Amino acid sequence: NAGVTQTPKFQVLKTGQSMTLQCAQDMNHEYMSWYRQDPGMGLRLIHYSVGAGITDQGEVPNGYNVSRSTTEDFPLRLLSAAPSQTSVYFCASRGTGVLNTEAFFGQGTRLTVV
Amino acid sequence: KNQVEQSPQSLIILEGKNCTLQCNYTVSPFSNLRWYKQDTGRGPVSLTIMTFSENTKSNGRYTATLDADTKQSSLHITASQLSDSASYICVVSEASYDKVIFGPGTSLSVIP
Numbered sequence: 262n263a264g265v266t267q268t269p270k271f272q273v274l275k276t277g278q279s280m281t282l283q284c285a286q287d288m289n290h291e292y293m294s295w296y297r298q299d300p301g302m303g304l305r306l307i308h309y310s311v312g313a314g315i316t317d318q319g320e321v322p323n324g325y326n327v328s329r330s331t332t333e334d335f336p337l338r339l340l341s342a343a344p345s346q347t348s349v350y351f352c353a354s355r356g357t358g359v360l361n362t363e364a365f366f367g368q369g370t371r372l373t374v375v
Numbered sequence: 376k377n378q379v380e381q382s383p384q385s386l387i388i389l390e391g392k393n394c395t396l397q398c399n400y401t402v403s404p405f406s407n408l409r410w411y412k413q414d415t416g417r418g419p420v421s422l423t424i425m426t427f428s429e430n431t432k433s434n435g436r437y438t439a440t441l442d443a444d445t446k447q448s449s450l451h452i453t454a455s456q457l458s459d460s461a462s463y464i465c466v467v468s469e470a471s472y473d474k475v476i477f478g479p480g481t482s483l484s485v486i487p
Contacts, residue, residue, distance in 0.1 A: 301479075304477045351419075358473065362468040362475060363424070364419070364475065366418025369417070
């Protein structure tokens with residue numbers, strides 16, 4: 262199994278540009294989420310989804326959009342990139358319910374906004 | 376407010392030595408606690424899970440402990456190896472809303 266696949270691995274954007282970070286999982290997990298990780302800080306939740314067609318905001322949602330049209334895919338869109346969005350982005354998936362709390366992470370996308 | 380704190384923030388030890396990382400949490404109601412290892416440039420990977428009734432759990436050279444009364448957990452690494460250099464993240468699951476709360480992590484460097 263591939264697990265959680267994120268693309269691209271690296272990206273440089275100019276301020277104001279838009280782009281989509283892709284995330285796909287093949288474990289039939291209902292729960293998917295996007296985090297950003299900044300130096301010296303823990304993982305912060307951007308958006309999450311508990312199933313196809315359902316999304317919700319996390320801790321730091323501003324400047325990002327998500328959609329969940331299928332169980333497998335959960336893309337993250339940056340609408341108008343800002344230098345403050347320079348970070349490493351991780352997508353994760355897990356089962357739902359209190360007995361399925363192990364999160365499986367992608368390899369990360371290192372984004373630089375100049 | 377549900378929070379997870381970890382100490383120390385960073386740690387440098389010599390290869391072969393032991394070390395202990397700490398995690399304190401205020402998450403309630405508590406479901407379980409996981410320790411993740413995050414190698415540089417990679418996503419976190421789960422090392423161990425502790426439920427309310429478990430005090431100690433081992434995974435090779437890693438031993439996790441949980442004191443649910445004081446809401447503290449520790450991760451003990453025995454006979455450290457260079458490959459143990461990573462960030463170790465404590466993650467607590469909240470029972471009522473199926474949420475997970477991440478700690479800030481402890482950065483461990485093992486040097487020869």
